[in-house]
Amino acid sequence: MQKVIKKKRFAPQPEFTERRNYRPPGVTETGLVFVGHEISSDRKVMNQFLHYDQLYTIRHGWNSPFFIGLLDGKIMGTRCPKCGDTWVPPRTHCWNLDCKLEYTEWIEMPLTAKVHTWTVAGWSGRSSLKKLPITLVYAVIGDSKVAIANELHGIDPWDVEFNMPLKIVFKSKEERIGAITDFHFEPADDWSPSPMNAEKERIKKLVEPVYEWVATLKQKK
Ligand SMILES: [Zn+2]
Structure with missing residues (x-):
């Protein structure tokens, strides 16, 4: 007789005790519903209107501490207990071959970073x-081995430099929703841009039409 090995396939269901709902007013989940139609004057063509408004649930699983950290105004990364490498965005297992997919542990990262590249x-x-x-x-947060993308505020686009030091600025606690947009980067307080040069002039020229076009948008309201 074949021996049956019982394996637990799923983690136990968590008990959710903290909940916030920031759906805009008037947004309802009605599922898949026909809500109307129109027919041409010769009654040969018909359009039907289908309302397809679904509520999606994103289960962050093992990466949840990163998103909960954002709610708390913290950047949570992971670290390999064997080799010490750290990551933000987090990795659940170490990528170094010698560590044999070791589980990582959660650590709070500093709110400082460096520009890896930009656009x-x-x-x-x-x-x-x-x-x-x-x-x-x-940007590379702390000593992370990978970079994370986000907006850089408080600087003209042509003044950005590779490796320039950044600080992480969070929205207020009330505004945070546990998403990457809860924070942005700004230049570090003790950093100032280098003098204008040919490359900066080139970038300034390139973005000028964008500024002009955005100004027309603002006028229209
Ligand atoms: Zn490792």
């Missing part, structure tokens, strides 16, 4: 149009 966004989704041009950086 200037001249176009965006509707919610950010009036903020253009947006400076986006990949």
Whole structure:
């Protein structure tokens, strides 16, 4: 007779005791519903309107401490207990071959970072149009082995430099929702940009039309 090895396939269900709902008023989950139709005057063509408004649940699983950390105004990363490498965004297992996929442990990271690379966004989704041009950086928080992307505020796009020191600035506790947009980067307090040079002039020229175009958006309201 074959021996049956019983394996626990799923982790036990957590008990959720802390809950906040920041859905905008008027947003309801109605599922899949036909809500109307229109028919052409010759009654040969019909359009039907289907409302498909679903509520999605994102289970962060082992990465949850990172998102809970954001709510608390902290950057949580992970560290390998064997080799000491750290990561933000977090990794649940060490990537070094010698560590044989060792489970990592959670650590609070410093609220300081360095620019790894950066770009200037001249176009965006509707919610950010009036903020253009947006400076986006990949920044290394603390001694993380990987970089994380976010907005860089408080600096002209042409003044950004590789490796420049940054600080992490969180929204107020009331505004935070446990998403990456709960914080942004700003230049470190003791840092100031280098004098204008040819490369900076080139970038300034490139983003000028974006500033002009955004100004017209602001006028229209
Ligand atoms: Zn390791």
